[in-house]
Amino acid sequence: MRALEYTRATSTEQAISTHARTEATAFLAGGTTLLDLVKLDIMQPDRVVDVHTLALNQVETLSDGRTRIGAMVTNTQLAHHPRIREQYAVLSQALLSGATTQLRNKATTAGNVMQRVRCNYFRDGVSACNKRVPGSGCAAIGGHNRSVHAVLGTSDQCIATHPSDMCVAMAAIGATVEVQGPSGKREIDFLDFHLLPGSTPWKEHALGPDELITHLTLNAPLGNSKSGYLKLRDRASYQFALASSAVILVMDGQVIREARIALGGVGTKPWRALEAERALRGATATPEHFAKAAAIALQGAKPYAHNAYKIPLAKQAIVRNLMVTGTGAIA
Amino acid sequence: MTEPTGKNSPDSDSPGQLLTELTTPSRRHFLRTIGISGMAAATAPVWAQAAQLEAPVDDSEKPLAKGEQRITLKVNGQPHTLNVPGNAVLLDVLRDRLKLTGTKKGCDHGQCGACTLHINGIAVNSCLSLAAMHQGDEITTIEGLEHDGQLHPIQEAFWAHDAFQCGYCTSGQMMTAAAIIKDPNIGADDASVREAMSGNICRCGAYKNILAAVQDARSKIQGAS
Numbered sequence: 001m002r003a004l005e006y007t008r009a010t011s012t013e014q015a016i017s018t019h020a021r022t023e024a025t026a027f028l029a030g031g032t033t034l035l036d037l038v039k040l041d042i043m044q045p046d047r048v049v050d051v052h053t054l055a056l057n058q059v060e061t062l063s064d065g066r067t068r069i070g071a072m073v074t075n076t077q078l079a080h081h082p083r084i085r086e087q088y089a090v091l092s093q094a095l096l097s098g099a100t101t102q103l104r105n106k107a108t109t110a111g112n113v114m115q116r117v118r119c120n121y122f123r124d125g126v127s128a129c130n131k132r133v134p135g136s137g138c139a140a141i142g143g144h145n146r147s148v149h150a151v152l153g154t155s156d157q158c159i160a161t162h163p164s165d166m167c168v169a170m171a172a173i174g175a176t177v178e179v180q181g182p183s184g185k186r187e188i189d190f191l192d193f194h195l196l197p198g199s200t201p202w203k204e205h206a207l208g209p210d211e212l213i214t215h216l217t218l219n220a221p222l223g224n225s226k227s228g229y230l231k232l233r234d235r236a237s238y239q240f241a242l243a244s245s246a247v248i249l250v251m252d253g254q255v256i257r258e259a260r261i262a263l264g265g266v267g268t269k270p271w272r273a274l275e276a277e278r279a280l281r282g283a284t285a286t287p288e289h290f291a292k293a294a295a296i297a298l299q300g301a302k303p304y305a306h307n308a309y310k311i312p313l314a315k316q317a318i319v320r321n322l323m324v325t326g327t328g329a330i331a
Numbered sequence: 332m333t334e335p336t337g338k339n340s341p342d343s344d345s346p347g348q349l350l351t352e353l354t355t356p357s358r359r360h361f362l363r364t365i366g367i368s369g370m371a372a373a374t375a376p377v378w379a380q381a382a383q384l385e386a387p388v389d390d391s392e393k394p395l396a397k398g399e400q401r402i403t404l405k406v407n408g409q410p411h412t413l414n415v416p417g418n419a420v421l422l423d424v425l426r427d428r429l430k431l432t433g434t435k436k437g438c439d440h441g442q443c444g445a446c447t448l449h450i451n452g453i454a455v456n457s458c459l460s461l462a463a464m465h466q467g468d469e470i471t472t473i474e475g476l477e478h479d480g481q482l483h484p485i486q487e488a489f490w491a492h493d494a495f496q497c498g499y500c501t502s503g504q505m506m507t508a509a510a511i512i513k514d515p516n517i518g519a520d521d522a523s524v525r526e527a528m529s530g531n532i533c534r535c536g537a538y539k540n541i542l543a544a545v546q547d548a549r550s551k552i553q554g555a556s
Contacts, residue, residue, distance in 0.1 A: 100530025
């Protein structure tokens with residue numbers, strides 16, 4: 001493992017100013033992504049600023065009904081927080097479907113947002129990868145692209161999925177990313193935070209230089225809503241999604257008043273399916289309507305050599321989740 | 332009680348040596364280093380006490396080398412003062428500097444769970460922590476799981492249920508198990524235990540007996556309280 005200078009931050013401001021001193025500085029929170037990738041020499045910081053003990057560890061209910069989550073709240077703490085379990089079940093379920101007991105105990109909310117892709121060509125350190133070495137190409141496009149490669153939001157430069165489950169739930173709920181940098185604080189809409197690879201796949205998020213995520217603020221829960229997260233994967237635990245769906249429904253008898261749908265395992269970023277939601281508003285909760293919405297959600301999907309199966313799988317993840325969440329029945 | 336098989340023991344050269352080996356110091360040392368020593372504490376308290384008897388490491392008189400910083404780590408109740416480089420990983424410091432080799436290095440990337448220990452009572456992978464991150468924390472390793480020569484119920488249950496073969500993953504399995512059985516957020520049913528233990532990989536495939544051991548320890552703890 002490369003040599004590192006370690007500094008523990010005593011305040012958010014001090015963390016940011018320390019981070020700004022050299023370009024090759026990384027914020028260190030849980031360490032579950034950063035230290036893994038430093039050991040592989042994929043991420044190459046000279047210095048780490050440990051922010052895990054900063055006082056960003058609260059879950060607060062704001063007066064407007066939103067829920068403000070400190071960046072350093074662990075995935076375990078967030079999943080089991082009473083308000084999250086009761087008002088944002090989809091988020092609790094998504095968190096608990098990810099990683100393992102030990103990793104969730106370390107991993108933080110902001111760190112989960114910032115986790116890197118699981119593409120083997122990114123992680124192997126030698127293959128062509130535009131994220132790792134801009135301009136070197138994408139070995140995944142013509143290579144083995146079955147499990148952690150996307151069918152939505154891809155480009156001819158990168159097709160890796162965003163691996164988070166938590167972020168899929170947050171995309172469905174709607175959230176604001178609060179960040180702080182050398183020139184002050186600002187807010188970024190969660191759906192604008194992760195960037196599509198396009199022609200610059202090494203740019204993965206909307207953070208500016210030396211900016212630190214301080215909070216994730218969830219939109220107020222929809223009144224009388226039901227929600228659920230469904231994750232489909234190669235084994236029952238401790239595996240990234242092949243396809244997953246987060247759904248939130250407000251029902252009025254058999255009629256859908258409001259719908260939120262987001263997808264994981266199939267997009268290059270946490271994927272909100274806005275048009276599919278529109279198709280459901282005012283519709284009755286039937287398998288036919290759910291299937292139509294699922295088809296709309298996957299309309300622009302582009303399969304690669306080994307992942308065409310993800311298109312029907314993602315549709316099934318949507319339909320089944322809507323059926324279970326909306327009607328209690330299994331499609 | 333039965334002994335675990337010694338077939339995969341590094342100091343087992345031939346099957347013929349197996350029986351004598353079971354009582355030799357090297358075998359004992361092996362058991363101690365895989366963290367099962369405490370299981371025999373009732374008959375050999377010296378093994379169980381070994382970790383606690385080791386003197387604290389104190390680097391405070393040593394000059395700091397370039398890139399090093401001085402940290403204090405509290406492990407199993409014992410504070411140690413250490414000069415460590417910034418990139419020193421908690422797992423490696425425990426094993427190489429403090430000689431607490433019960434915590435195992437498996438994948439070194441947070442994927443296998445062999446390095447699981449407790450930070451302030453919470454199970455984490457020690458391979459994905461820098462040592463300096465844990466100044467001020469209460470670190471508990473497998474060597475600190477027993478108390479006053481009394482095995483933790485999880486250790487007793489792993490022994491009774493033969494919940495291991497080679498033993499390499501065992502200390503990590505037991506540390507996760509000891510944490511989850513007291514966690515009110517984790518269900519007591521078999522499916523919840525399997526899910527909660529899924530970050531601990533056992534290449535020998537002792538999962539069935541591991542699950543039995545965890546559930547047995549749970550019922551013993553509940554029966555005692």
